[in-house]
Amino acid sequence: MQDPVRKEVPEAVATCHRAGILVRMVTGDNIHTARHIAKECGILTEGGIALEGPKFRELPEEEMLKPLPRRQVSHTSYSSEPHAQHES
Numbered sequence: 001m002q003d004p005v006r007k008e009v010p011e012a013v014a015t016c017h018r019a020g021i022l023v024r025m026v027t028g029d030n031i032h033t034a035r036h037i038a039k040e041c042g043i044l045t046e047g048g049i050a051l052e053g054p055k056f057r058e059l060p061e062e063e064m065l066k067p068l069p070r071r072q073v074s075h076t077s078y079s080s081e082p083h084a085q086h087e088s
Helices: 009-018 031-041 053-058
Strands: 025-027 049-052 071-075
Touching: 009 031, 025 031, 031 049, 031 071, 049 053, 053 071
Parallel strands: 025 071, 049 071
Antiparallel strands: none
């Protein structure tokens, strides 16, 4: 169960995009829920990525910058937290 996206949010995101502003989402929600909400809002677009914090932190330091330009959704939970779920 999730709260519905407020009706004005997708248009606000679209307005930002038209103005050249990249909207990013940082959340502690389940990564699958975060992706769904971000797509519904227009934050996660084609070519954009949603990346879990634990997976990002496992990257070698020299690899951490590569996904940043396309990273639109950041999941911040640590893998040791009981509610954190990982992609398959």
